[in-house]
Amino acid sequence: MARILLVDDEDTVRGFLKRGLELDGHTVVTAIDGSDGLDRLSEAGGGFDLMLTDIRMPLMDGIALSLAAKRDYPELTILLMTGFADQRERARGLDAIVTDVLTKPFSLADLRSTVTRALAA
Numbered sequence: 001m002a003r004i005l006l007v008d009d010e011d012t013v014r015g016f017l018k019r020g021l022e023l024d025g026h027t028v029v030t031a032i033d034g035s036d037g038l039d040r041l042s043e044a045g046g047g048f049d050l051m052l053t054d055i056r057m058p059l060m061d062g063i064a065l066s067l068a069a070k071r072d073y074p075e076l077t078i079l080l081m082t083g084f085a086d087q088r089e090r091a092r093g094l095d096a097i098v099t100d101v102l103t104k105p106f107s108l109a110d111l112r113s114t115v116t117r118a119l120a121a
Contacts, residue, residue, distance in 0.1 A: 001025035002119050005044075007037035007053035007065065008081070017052070020108040021115065034060025038068055046073035050119060055082040055101075063094065070097040077118050081106075 004026050008014040018028045029048070031037035034057055041048065051069055053062040060068075066078050078097060083104035099118045102111065 001027070002049035002115075003027045003029070003047060004115070005029050005031065005037060005040055005048045005051045005053075007031040007034065007051065007057070007062065009033050009054065009057040013054075016108075017111065020111055021052075024112055024116070026115075033057045034062060034065035037065050041069055041073065041076075046076060048073075048076060050077045050079065050115065052079045052081065052115070055080050066094060066097060077121070079114065079118055 001024060004021055006014060006017055006021070006028050007030070008017065009032055014030050018030055021028050029040055029044070031040045034053070037051070037053060038060065041051070053065055055062040062080055066080065069076055069078065077099055080098050080101045081104060082101065099121060100114055102114055
């Protein structure tokens with residue numbers, strides 16, 4: 001299965017999503033914000049199949065993280081998550097680098113099917 005980098009600043013959300021993705025056999029590495037996510041990417045030499053990141057986070061948001069990640073690792077598939085309409089609007093211009101944007105709240109089934117589609121693309 002896939003190796004996934006999950007970036008979210010909320011412990012409970014991060015834990016729930018990690019467990020849900022592991023149900024499908026994925027290996028999931030977590031990061032607590034965009035800066036930490038960029039560190040994890042660098043440590044792994046970009047060795048992830050997918051990065052799933054929240055948009056709104058402290059230090060470095062998911063959009064800045066996505067731009068940096070795609071610059072350094074152009075083959076990386078990126079999914080964004082947000083619970084804020086204004087953040088979703090910010091992501092509209094990223095169609096060339098972001099596969100999809102999940103709007104919170106979403107179900108575990110929605111997450112799993114979106115990840116499956118993104119990995120198959």
